[in-house]
Amino acid sequence: MILKIKNMATSRCVTFVQDEFYKLGLYDITVELGEVELRENISNEKLQMLNTSLKEGGLELIEDKNTHLIKEIKDAVYDLVHHFDDLPKPNYSEYISQKLNISYTHLSSTFSKGQGISIEKYIIEQRIERVKEFLVYTDLGLNDISFKLNFSSVAHLSNQFKKVTGLTPTFFREQAIRINAKK
Numbered sequence: 001m002i003l004k005i006k007n008m009a010t011s012r013c014v015t016f017v018q019d020e021f022y023k024l025g026l027y028d029i030t031v032e033l034g035e036v037e038l039r040e041n042i043s044n045e046k047l048q049m050l051n052t053s054l055k056e057g058g059l060e061l062i063e064d065k066n067t068h069l070i071k072e073i074k075d076a077v078y079d080l081v082h083h084f085d086d087l088p089k090p091n092y093s094e095y096i097s098q099k100l101n102i103s104y105t106h107l108s109s110t111f112s113k114g115q116g117i118s119i120e121k122y123i124i125e126q127r128i129e130r131v132k133e134f135l136v137y138t139d140l141g142l143n144d145i146s147f148k149l150n151f152s153s154v155a156h157l158s159n160q161f162k163k164v165t166g167l168t169p170t171f172f173r174e175q176a177i178r179i180n181a182k183k
Contacts, residue, residue, distance in 0.1 A: 001038045004062040008034050013059065020053045041116055070114045072100055073107055081126040092123050128164040131157065135173040142169055
């Protein structure tokens with residue numbers, strides 16, 4: 001992943017930028033005037049923190065059109081996964097394509113190149129995050145959660161959950177209850 005940085009013109013800027021990345025725990029980088037190459041993807045949260053600290057130093061991330069498009073795809077997925085409970089099972093690719101008014105093939109290619117994973121895998125990760133929220137903050141059973149989030153069955157939800165987290169949903173809930181009981 002390559003990030004472009006505005007106003008980066010001196011070796012002092014290179015050192016400053018490198019230090020800001022290190023503060024965020026991002027060490028596998030190459031810093032040159034005007035850009036930083038990361039060998040790993042950076043979360044949106046860290047990207048925002050980075051941009052804030054860069055702005056304080058008189059620098060700024062330059063967002064290219066692909067980065068902007070990826071952010072729009074992520075927003076569309078988030079809306080679909082987190083705001084549309086109890087709706088019929090959505091066709092994610094159709095929804096995202098229509099919302100952004102761009103062919104899904106182009107969206108998929110751009111997202112995969114920029115994020116290193118497919119939109120489908122990202123959707124699964126977001127659905128599992130939503131399952132975690134239900135497991136921690138509600139008393140809903142797996143059957144209800146499965147129905148609410150349009151999994152084909154409890155077994156399908158459990159398999160997807162374990163693939164992403166390495167844990168069963170039941171074990172995850174038990175751990176969350178233990179942690180909350182200690183607080």
